[in-house]
Amino acid sequence: MAGRQRGVLVAIRSAVALHRLLDVLPVFDGDDRVRVRFTLVPGSRFDVDALTALDRTGARTMPWREACATRHDLVLTASPKGDLHLLPGPRALLPHGAGFGKALDDEGSADVPSGLDPVHLLADGKPWADLHALAHEEQALRLARHCPEARPAVVVGDPTADRLLRSLPAREEYRAALGTGPRHLVVLSSTWGPESLVARRPGLAAELLALLPHDAYQVALVLHPNAHSRTGGFDLARWMAPALRAGLVLARPHEEWAALLVAADAVVTDHGSTGLYAAALGRPVIGAYDGGHELVPHSPMARLLAETPHLAAARDLAATLEAARATDPRGPAAHAFAHQGKALPLLRGHLYHLLGLRPPATRVVDAPVFPVPTTRPQRPAVFAVRTEVSGDRVTVHRFPPDTPERVHHLAAEHPAAGPGPLQSAAVLWHHARPRPLTGHHAAWTASGWTAAALDEMPGCRTAAAILTRDRLLLHPRGRAPLTATTEPHREQGRSRHADPTAVVSAVHAWLAAGPPPGAPQTLLCDTGPVAVRVHLAPAEERDLDYEV
Incomplete structure (x- = not known):
């Protein structure tokens, strides 16, 4: 035996x-x-x-x-x-x-x-x-x-x-995989059923994306696996297409939810137990349960929702988040774990x-760390942009094109944005792409593409080729092309980079404001969580001829 x-x-x-x-x-x-x-x-x-x-x-x-x-x-x-x-x-x-x-x-x-x-x-x-x-x-x-x-x-x-707590050292790795960068990651957590967050407030993710500046916030949604099972991936992607285009991260149903909690800066939750796991990690928790019959009174989840601030409307997130940061959610979680x-x-x-066996003599294996998320959010191809120019400082706020926020110009990626936005955007950008090492190929140079964009799109005031993360070729209408180089913000041994497409809008706004003669050719691009210095100079030959 x-x-x-x-x-x-x-x-x-x-x-x-x-x-x-x-x-x-x-x-x-x-x-x-x-x-x-x-x-x-x-x-x-x-x-x-x-x-x-x-x-x-x-x-x-x-x-x-x-x-x-x-x-x-x-x-x-x-x-x-x-x-x-x-x-x-x-x-x-x-x-x-x-x-x-x-x-x-x-x-x-x-x-x-x-x-x-x-x-x-x-x-x-x-x-x-x-x-x-x-x-x-x-x-x-x-x-x-x-x-x-x-x-x-x-x-x-x-x-x-236990697995969540053991995964805490992987937080930066998770955020890098999600493309979060210096932004605040807000995770919405929804259980399943008629009282769930997505059933009661199906448009909350899209509302937040329309109101929160893209360069300051990233929004993710964790759905209960039953919601994935009931709806199916095809219909989920179709229903959430506008939010996904605006950059929403939709977690896969197995394990990614946990990596997102570890990566999060705050969690907005209904009465599902994912909120308790977020509380155990010490994440700021915001309640979004609008009442009903499902929540069990005096349960740890009920205590958590009673002790954390409630999000009444998407526009209240900033104030509610401030209150949540002042509340330690680990007390209610201690009654669950x-x-x-x-x-x-x-x-x-x-x-x-x-x-009927004696356990092995070897120590039980620690719970494994959750794997790095493989979901990659869509990179928005169109932004409605609000800028504030104050001397050599330009503050940039970017939103989806249907935002209710006040904006100054439309910025779009060529060719991903599509004909409508490309025709009406004041700012166009194009990313340089890696080229095959073998075989025949033809490519625009950066100067050729920017000139063609200004020629073909009468509404375009600035065309830019994104050459590298920190180097751009900009061609303002009626001006000579410029090379823009950005310095990452360095603090306490860390480097933080701004999205180069935000830098394009900053330079466009600064030039449109009409900097006085002799104005500094270095400006500060402030996107909210990070401000980087941008150096402008007449375009260099290597940038004009860079293949895009």
Whole structure:
């Protein structure tokens, strides 16, 4: 018996349950005595993406009928719903969120938190789970209150919360992958269902993007995996196309949400448990739950929303963010996550006890750091620009073209912006692109392209070729071409760069303001979070002939 390989069955109903259990499975790393198989529990509306996500892992699966006919050494699940009592073997149940903060009227007893409902925890009046592994003693007390028939729970902490905390050193790497730079990253978090943020306030992301200067803020949206499953990637991209064009980051449903929380400067949340994970990281949290029946009173999520400022309207974000920075959200999170950093070692002992095995002598592997996001936000091709010129300082605020904000000119990328914006934009820019090392090719020079743009677009007042991050060729209408070089802002050993396309608008506005004779040829371009010096000089031959 000691040498027999033990079979662990992971029973999932949805992608969110799968993701939770994947955070648990490192307890078995390095142990060839344990074999893991997965099965899909029938009956969920959100099982399509679970199969897709499972396929990406390379895991081996077992049909439900076969799983019910096979004796397992351990059954792991993160949802109490479905006929789990039909799976033979000791069963361990973990929550698939944080804090049991929602009660869903259409999924069991009214006013009973989802995950603690006797309707799902009992089969024929008897508890089917042999082990409840919970994240905090408060959850164990609530389990005993709502379902006293359930077997006593063990408090082990939360493996996902531990993974988030361990990923904190990767914050700058995540921000670099997202193209955040010195901007403030505001993450909107939405659970699923009729009381979710995207159901109640579907236009909030687009409203924020229209009001927040692009060079000062980046906006991201984290949707519950069930929202991805229900809607599908195609329709999500179609519905959110205007916001995506304006630079919205839409997180993929697995793991990217966590990387975005680590990278965030603030999180706007409804009553979904993602807000508690943000609070555990100490991120400023802003509530955006507009009330209803789902939020469980006195739960950690309810406490968090009661103690953090509420965002009534998109225009109030700046003031609400200031209030959120003055509020420490980690108090409510402390009521959701115990034993921080110890969840996997504690859980390992209980799971190996159910397996009838002595845990390996080696230390349990630490929770892995979340991977770098692979989602790349679209680079906006059109901006409505407001500038303020004060001597040699130019402040630039850029917004989507449909912004309600007061603006001075339109700036557009050639050719990505399309015919309409290209015809009406006062500022046009074009990015130099890498050329193949072999084969025939033809290319504009920077001076040739800027001259052609001014020729073909009568509304264009300044055409610019972006040669490198810090070097531009600008051709103002009626003037000789200029070379503009920018100095990154350096502070405490860090370099911060402005978007060169913002620099183009700054120089355009400065020249349009009519600098007096003898005015300095160095100006300061201020985009909000960073101000860089821009040096102007007559165009150099190498820049005029640079291939774009």
